[in-house]
Amino acid sequence: MASTKKMVILIGINSFIFLLVTWLLRDQSNQMEIPVDQNRPPEERAQPTITPVLNSKHFMVSAFKDHRQSGAVRVISILCREELKKKLYCAFCANATAEGSVGPCTSSEAWFDIHRNNFPYATASVMCPSPSSPGATHVSITNDPNNIHNLKFLPIQNQEAKNSYKYNFIWCISNIFGKSNNALQFVQTMELYRIMGVQRVVIYNTSCGPDIEKAFKYYQKEGILEVVPWPIDKFLKPSGSWRPDYSPGEIHYYGQVTTLNDCIYRYMYESKYLVLNDLDEFIMPYKHASLGDLMGFLQERYSDAAIFRFWNYVYPNTQSDDSGRYPLPQWKNVPGVSILEHIYREPENADSPISAKLIVDPRRVEQTIVHQTQKQFGRTIEVPTDIGHLMHIRHPKEKNFSKDQLTKDKRLWDFETKLISRTNQALFKSGLL
Ligand SMILES: *[C@@H]1O[C@H](CO)[C@@H](O)[C@H](O)[C@H]1NC(C)=O
Ligand SMILES: *[C@@H]1O[C@H](CO)[C@@H](O)[C@H](O)[C@H]1NC(C)=O
Ligand SMILES: *[C@@H]1O[C@H](CO)[C@@H](O)[C@H](O)[C@H]1NC(C)=O
Numbered sequence: 246m247a248s249t250k251k252m253v254i255l256i257g258i259n260s261f262i263f264l265l266v267t268w269l270l271r272d273q274s275n276q277m278e279i280p281v282d283q284n285r286p287p288e289e290r291a292q293p294t295i296t297p298v299l300n301s302k303h304f305m306v307s308a309f310k311d312h313r314q315s316g317a318v319r320v321i322s323i324l325c326r327e328e329l330k331k332k333l334y335c336a337f338c339a340n341a342t343a344e345g346s347v348g349p350c351t352s353s354e355a356w357f358d359i360h361r362n363n364f365p366y367a368t369a370s371v372m373c374p375s376p377s378s379p380g381a382t383h384v385s386i387t388n389d390p391n392n393i394h395n396l397k398f399l400p401i402q403n404q405e406a407k408n409s410y411k412y413n414f415i416w417c418i419s420n421i422f423g424k425s426n427n428a429l430q431f432v433q434t435m436e437l438y439r440i441m442g443v444q445r446v447v448i449y450n451t452s453c454g455p456d457i458e459k460a461f462k463y464y465q466k467e468g469i470l471e472v473v474p475w476p477i478d479k480f481l482k483p484s485g486s487w488r489p490d491y492s493p494g495e496i497h498y499y500g501q502v503t504t505l506n507d508c509i510y511r512y513m514y515e516s517k518y519l520v521l522n523d524l525d526e527f528i529m530p531y532k533h534a535s536l537g538d539l540m541g542f543l544q545e546r547y548s549d550a551a552i553f554r555f556w557n558y559v560y561p562n563t564q565s566d567d568s569g570r571y572p573l574p575q576w577k578n579v580p581g582v583s584i585l586e587h588i589y590r591e592p593e594n595a596d597s598p599i600s601a602k603l604i605v606d607p608r609r610v611e612q613t614i615v616h617q618t619q620k621q622f623g624r625t626i627e628v629p630t631d632i633g634h635l636m637h638i639r640h641p642k643e644k645n646f647s648k649d650q651l652t653k654d655k656r657l658w659d660f661e662t663k664l665i666s667r668t669n670q671a672l673f674k675s676g677l678l
Pocket of ligand 1: 339340348349380
């Protein structure tokens with residue numbers, strides 16, 4: 246009975262939100278205001294989505310003014326390699342909508358920088374020289390500069406460079422896809438990061454399982470999590486790997502490089518630092534109690550550094566602590582891995598010699614890939630592993646080490662009291678307990 250009531254209320258709320266959104270959208274398109282996206286909190290911004298480029302196989306994702314490059318506009322895009330020989334142009338318009346331009350437009354030739362890999366589609370920055378008309382609010386890319394009024398336009402974000410930021414740490418999770426339902430590990434990692442000073446999280450969502458979805462909804466309601474729709478599978482056949490021979494497809498790992506770069510620009514002026522790692526990983530400080538203290542220490546030691554690489558250590562989820570202290574009985578029906586149990590780590594580099602994840606000053610990153618940045622305006626530091634490293638708790642991939650070949654590492658247990666009580670609370674409020 247109670248749940249029927251809840252359903253009715255929920256449906257009521259949903260209809261209200263739908264009407265509200267419809268009304269807001271109508272209102273905007275009628276008044277034709279210049280969008281001031283960069284002045285709004287990110288949760289109210291137009292969601293980036295995947296926009297096919299007219300008469301071509303390319304896609305646009307999002308557009309940002311790049312203040313470090315004389316105000317050129319960067320369109321984060323997914324380009325089809327077989328069409329790269331055709332010239333690309335940018336069309337700038339004032340007061341455009343997604344449906345076409347309304348105000349005056351200009352066009353100019355673009356250049357691009359494409360991620361090198363062996364897939365037929367790849368992430369690229371399409372660079373548009375700074376628009377000659379200062380009122381340009383929207384941009385589109387095209388092969389045909391003489392026919393631009395019917396294009397779909399993206400709002401140009403980051404119109405103003407800021408030098409104070411709302412947050413200290415935002416965690417960008419590049420993507421979730423398939424029926425991934427690792428709810429317990431997600432909630433524990435969220436709570437651990439919140440204890441350590443992460444204030445906001447963004448995840449790009451292709452699809453997910455039902456239990457993790459409940460956790461997403463809870464954190465969205467709390468205003469901590471932004472779930473960005475990422476329907477890459479509606480446009481391309483995504484690979485589930487970084488190599489086409491491991492998992493065939495048209496684009497590298499569900500577009501991970503695209504979403505990471507989108508996240509950098511989307512939050513460039515929102516947060517002092519961005520933490521770039523996946524859902525089954527976290528960056529653990531070993532000599533500090535929070536990421537704030539850790540970064541204060543590192544930034545003092547390496548004052549010119551902008552990119553901090555944390556080495557990856559795998560903690561196989563097949564090896565558990567024998568003391569019997571975990572798992573906790575109340576979590577046994579929650580799908581997913583409990584990180585507190587898996588305190589044995591593989592030797593360094595057992596996984597891959599290049600594997601690391603990043604904390605960056607986004608204003609000093611131009612382009613990133615998964616384990617390092619590719620173009621930046623500052624020094625990259627390899628953080629000593631005794632100061633901090635990545636804990637990657639997952640199924641062993643390369644080798645199945647026996648317990649005596651692994652190192653016991655109880656650092657996570659320093660956070661256990663807070664972590665357990667916060668996890669219980671979040672699971673309860675998500676409807677998972
Ligand atoms: C855009 O729309 C605003 C508000 O209607 C108007 O004041 C402005 O002149 C327009 N800009 C251009 C370049 O058409
Ligand atoms: C994630 O994406 C899937 C597929 O579009 C959707 O069904 C689900 O509701 C999304 N989850 C959230 C929290 O937005
Ligand atoms: C890995 O090793 C553990 C114990 O050392 C064993 O229980 C497990 O079956 C092994 N898994 C595989 C896939 O070899």
